[in-house]
Amino acid sequence: MNRRAVLQLAYWVVTAASFVGAALLVAFATPNERTMGVVQKIFYLHLPAAINTFLACGLVFIASAGYLWQRKTWWDDLAAASAKVAVLLCSIVLLTGMIWGRSAWGTWWTWSPRLTFSLVLWLLYVVYLMVRASIESEQRRAVVSAVYGIVAFLDVPLVYLSAKLLEDIHPSSITLDGSMQLALAAWFLPVTLAAGGLIAARYALNRAQRQRSGSAAPEPRGFPVRLVGDAI
Amino acid sequence: MTPSQYTLMAYGVGVVLIWGYALVLFLSGRASRRRRG
Numbered sequence: 518m519n520r521r522a523v524l525q526l527a528y529w530v531v532t533a534a535s536f537v538g539a540a541l542l543v544a545f546a547t548p549n550e551r552t553m554g555v556v557q558k559i560f561y562l563h564l565p566a567a568i569n570t571f572l573a574c575g576l577v578f579i580a581s582a583g584y585l586w587q588r589k590t591w592w593d594d595l596a597a598a599s600a601k602v603a604v605l606l607c608s609i610v611l612l613t614g615m616i617w618g619r620s621a622w623g624t625w626w627t628w629s630p631r632l633t634f635s636l637v638l639w640l641l642y643v644v645y646l647m648v649r650a651s652i653e654s655e656q657r658r659a660v661v662s663a664v665y666g667i668v669a670f671l672d673v674p675l676v677y678l679s680a681k682l683l684e685d686i687h688p689s690s691i692t693l694d695g696s697m698q699l700a701l702a703a704w705f706l707p708v709t710l711a712a713g714g715l716i717a718a719r720y721a722l723n724r725a726q727r728q729r730s731g732s733a734a735p736e737p738r739g740f741p742v743r744l745v746g747d748a749i
Numbered sequence: 750m751t752p753s754q755y756t757l758m759a760y761g762v763g764v765v766l767i768w769g770y771a772l773v774l775f776l777s778g779r780a781s782r783r784r785r786g
Contacts, residue, residue, distance in 0.1 A: 529771070536764065556752040559759040566763065605770055612766075613759040620755040711767045718774040725781050 528714055535707040539700070547700045556620040559613050560691065561700050565708035566609040573603035573712060574642070574673050581666030584659055590727060593659040596666050598719035600645050602712055607639040622686070630679035631687040638676055641669040655730075 518526075543561050550557035576599035584592035614632070615625045626632065645665055652658035680687045693701060750758075 540760070554752050556756050558756050562760055562763045602770075605766060609763045609766055612762045616755050616759040616762070620750075620752050708767075711771070715767070715770060715774065718771070718778065722774065722777055722781060725778075725785070729781075729785070 528710070532707055532710040532714060535703075535710060539703040539707050542700050542703050547696050548694070550697075553621055556617055558700075559617045561704040562708070563610060563613045563617065564701065565705045566606050566613065568705070569708055569712040570603055570606040570610055570638070571673050571677070572709075573599045573606060573716065574638070574670055576716065577603060577642075577645070577666045578670035581663035584663045585667075590655075590659070591724065593663065594723035594727060595716075595720055596663065597646075597649060598716050598723055600642050600649075600666065601719055602715045604639065604642045604646065605715070606708075606712060607635070607642065611635060611639055627686060629686045630683040631676060631685050634672060634676040634679045638669075638672045641672055645669055 539561070543558050547558065547561075549555045577596050580592045580596035580599060583589070584596065614635070618627070619625045645662060648665055649658055649662050652661060679685060
């Protein structure tokens with residue numbers, strides 16, 4: 518086993534251990550919230566998943582802009598990897614939210630602003646992956662998905678602000694005591710480590726696939742003139 | 750279902766999705782390395 522494999526193994530062992538630690542903390546050291554009861558504990562997974570969804574979408578945005586600026590394929594590979602993890606995390610946000618809603622509100626789904634914008638976010642990045650899969654030309658795929666990745670990010674502030682600015686059944690803030698804050702912080706660690714590790718692993722796979730296909734060399738820089746021609 | 754069961758279901762969904770995808774990536778990486786020799 519080489520040094521890199523040992524480091525990767527250590528990273529995932531630490532991530533798994535922090536998952537177990539955070540789960541034990543929520544199960545045995547956190548009180549039930551007064552009005553919502555035990556189902557409020559879903560929040561400790563739901564919020565870190567939501568924040569990491571935003572971070573992954575932000576990485577798609579940065580990598581997309583980076584590709585349009587520099588025309589280097591590793592930006593495109595990073596955007597693709599981040600989008601996949603963004604879809605995964607957003608799925609967790611939607612599913613945990615629906616399960617919480619079923620118990621707290623008595624319904625799996627309601628068309629409140631935040632829920633609707635969150636579903637739109639998930640759809641936007643699913644469509645991003647579908648767009649990538651549907652374009653054969655590597656360069657055209659990279660340009661079109663980079664433009665799309667920048668535009669799709671516009672939904673992130675809408676998701677964040679919707680429950681604060683619009684009338685919404687979704688809680689916009691919650692008061693936590695000391696042990697609850699500790700549990701929330703504890704869940705940020707494994708979810709963030711897992712998100713980072715998954716993006717890195719998916720990125721490495723994308724690079725390996727590109728090197729096998731023999732197209733890892735940087736493309737000529739031509740923003741913004743080339744952008745228009747490539748996108749059409 | 751009880752609130753406790755809903756809570757367990759939510760954590761189960763989250764953990765299965767994250768670690769399921771990690772397993773998929775691990776197996777894909779191993780297959781990719783084998784192809785490269």
